[in-house]
Amino acid sequence: MPRDSAAPLPLVHLRVVERGSGVALAYAGKLFSDFGAQVIKLEPPGGDPLRREPPLVGTAEGPQSALFAWLNTNKRSVTRLDGIGDCDVLLDGRPPVERDGPSLPATIQAGISWFGESGPYRDFAATDTTCRALAGIFAGTGPAEGPPSMLGGMAGAAVGGIAAFNAVAAALLSGAPRRLEVSIHEANIAIAEYQAAQGVTHPMVEHRYGVNRFAPTCPLGVYRCKEGWLGVTIVTPAQFRAFCDMIGAPEVGQDPRFVIGFDRLRHVEELEALFVPRLAERTAEAWFEEALRRRLPLAVVPDMATLLATPTHRARDAFGTVRIGGAEFEGPTLPQRLTRTPPLAGGTAPKPGEHDGQALPARPSRKPARAAGLPLAGMRVIDLSMGWAGPLCTRQLADLGAEVIKVEACQYPDWWRGVDPRPAFFEERQYEKDLRFGLLNRNKIGITLDLTAPEGAALLKRLVREADAVVENYAREVLPKLGLDYPILAAERPDLVMVSMPAFGGTGPWRDARAYGSTLEHASGLPSVSGEAHWPPTTNQLAYGDPIGGLNAAAAVLTALLHRRETGEGQHIDLAQVECIFPLVAPWILAQSATGSPGPRLGNRHPVNVPHGCFPCAQDGWIAVAVTDDAAWQGLCRAMGREDLAADPALATAAGRREREGELEAALAAWTTGDTADAAMAALQAEGVAAGAIRRPTKLTQDPHLVARGFWQPTERPWLGQHDQPSAPFREAGAGPFPVRRPAPTLGESNAAVLGGLLGLPEARIERLKAAGIIGTEAVPVSARKARAAVG
Secondary structure: OOOOOOOOOOOOOOEEEEEOOOHHHHHHHHHHHOOOOEEEEEOOOOOOHHHHOOOEEOOOOOOEEHHHHHHOOOOEEEOOOOOOOOEEEEEEOOOHHHOOOOOOOEEEEEEEEOOOOOOOOOOOOOOHHHHHHHOOOOOOOOOOOOOOOOOOOOHHHHHHHHHHHHHHHHHHHHOOOEEEEEEHHHHHHHHHHHHHHHHHHOHHHHOOOOOOOOOOOOOEEEEEOOOOEEEEEOOOHHHHHHHHHHOOOHHHHOOHHHOOHHHHHHOHHHHHHHHHHHHOOOOHHHHHHHHHHHOOOEEEOOOHHHHHHOHHHHHOOOEEEEEEOOEEEEEEOOOOOEOOOOOOOEEEOOOOOOOOOOOOOOOOOOOOOOOOOOOOOOOEEEEOOOOOHHHHHHHHHHHOOOEEEEEEOOOOOOHHHOOOOOHHHHHOOHHHOOHHHHHHOOOEEEEEOOOOOHHHHHHHHHHHHOOOEEEEOOOOOHHHHHOOOHHHHHHHOOOOEEEEOOOOOOOOOOOOOOOOHHHHHHHHOHHHHOOOOOOOOOOOOOOOHHHHHHHHHHHHHHHHHHHHHHHOOOEEEEOOHHHHHHHHHHHHHHHHHHHOOOOOOOOOOOOOOOOEEEEEOOOOOEEEEEOOOHHHHHHHHHHHOOHHHHHOHHHOOHHHHHHOHHHHHHHHHHHHOOOOHHHHHHHHHHOOOEEEEOOOHHHHHHOHHHHHOOOEEEEEEOOOEEEEEEOOOEEEOOOOOOOOOOOOOOOOOOHHHHHHHHOOOOHHHHHHHHHOOOOOOOOOOHHHHHHHHHHO
16 A cells, blocks of 8 residues: 555664665665665765666756666765765775775765675676676576576666665664675575575586576476466476366376476476467466466566556555656665555655755764674574575574574474475485575574464464564465464564565455465566567576565564664564565666666667677686676777777777677677686686676585685584585675574474573473474474374
8 A cells, every 4th residue: 555654764763875886885775765764875076877877768957867766766965075974874885995095984884895895806897797697696597508598687786785784774773883895796696595505416406498497397487378478387296286277288287297397397398388379378367367266376477567557566555756857757666565664655866966065954862782793683583484585584684693583383394394295205304404494594593383283373472572573474364364463473572573475465466376486576577578589578587586585574674673673663564575576677667667668678788788798608608798888898809809899990889889799799709619707707807897607506615706705604414414504795894704603403403492491381391292293303294294183
């Protein structure tokens, strides 16, 4: 529903200064400004270079960047340091080499850069695309023969901006002065973690299988319908049977060749030949309505005009009006939908230096600082989530020092432990051996509680009394049925902060829709602007929506906790995960609203940088290259030894190079093929050209920059053994990464410590809970659950 103009803003007590340039910096600042903070943007006299980034919109002052305007709503612009005074936060987007010298007085300082403040890539020339290439994001997307398909836009920088906001918000909660550094590169590794983990034991998950094809499941892609396009993600055997029933082919759903996703992927040509013609018989909207009834994870894949007009999104205020220089258009609203203190929906971007010489509003006095140490030390979070999105949210809170108590049930453990129903899975405790679960649940305490049992639900309420926040991603109806929804839990702890993570939000006709991370990407419209123009709408990741939703959920929790620190008020957060992807789609949403078109699909090309793309290298490698300006063009020519191209006046400008783009791409590919991706990257970087090797996710542990920064932390865990844990993407400046303090918990590992220690239950009662199956340390097979239910 639209924002109540009388609703308070949760960060109005903060003063934040932005210094430097870049989308990650601006997006971190936007998270502060749209939640009410005084954000002062320090620009050079000619204005932030982002003011010239497409899409451009005509104004009385000439063309203005719609992207800049959206990133900078509700901020102040100054071109002089005088008059700023002290501030709570300094967000510094200048390259690390430029940060020496006097700084502004700020309690929290955060340097945001592509690769952090140390390591061999520190001073690399980079773009959003080349950075994501090095983060392992592109290797598995696109045609099997290559090149990998590289999503354009600002997706990587947006993830970096969220990471910076989360680190700073946690530091503000501690109150202790800190200087932080944030690596956009490391932040984006969260997107590739699934493949990095599964690829260790299932190498096929990081291979390319073709456009809209991803291991370990099938079908997962976008298909033409009688009208529109349908995003399909089928994972479980039951879903496949239901999908086959829906399209009128029940016998296919019973075929033993197609039970497992990997098997279906091996027969994808046969399966698509069967169901693609059937999907074309009805509209995408009709199939989606049918999928809602059958609870299948399907979604209409909208174009930008359709997305902006979707009633479900408009009812939730998902788009707001952005203003700059007299022009108005729409852009995504922040997805952190705090029910008591929602963000501003849109706003006005400032002119360069508009607020020079103006007095700044007074600020409330600061709250006393807590002890130094990890920023969230002393906070307690109850984690009721499973899978990827929710656990990534709570992992980030745990990495920042919160005590996170993960609650599972022996009957229904986290599905990222595995969902194999066969007896050997339980007998051999295979549910303790999944590296995905290990990565996402480090630094957490684990207990089991059967919440369907009244005593289990009562114990959870007691835990909530001792907690600051609860995170859950159950289907919308589950917690109300158990008597554990927000109103009930808030009665136990009135200042409780709780985030729920339904796919499309907790209200509206799609509130019960089932979705995976890929379903969320499909529904966001991102595939409609991705890939080559002659391809179908193109899925960019196996499950983009999951990590993006998790990082945004952490930002929502931290914002609500900052509000609670000032007011004592808790609140519920209704986080629609699909809306979390809208900022990644922002360049095209803004172009559609401002100009009437999102622009052409460019594949691996770029609207400004020429040449720009993904090129083959020796040893089956690939490299992303971006020529960002005319000086970089000359550097590219030097690296290739092509003095003839460097001297050609027709190629001296981007416009001239655009005329011969295909020729230049062929010349660049001929050169890159002669060496490895890392050697080509080194040669290009030596000439100041943005370039990044396309890393496979499983090879990230060998990346020399990540190794030099200590990003991978060896960790020992029962059943899993030694494994490498990726670090959080932020750290105290000049220090190593925040530590992995404990491995992911085994099932029910801390039952006695939490129930006996924190809640004070006597040992005899804990034994009775074990005997009743309310707690335990071993997962219960489906057959045993049914037998116990029959006896009961």
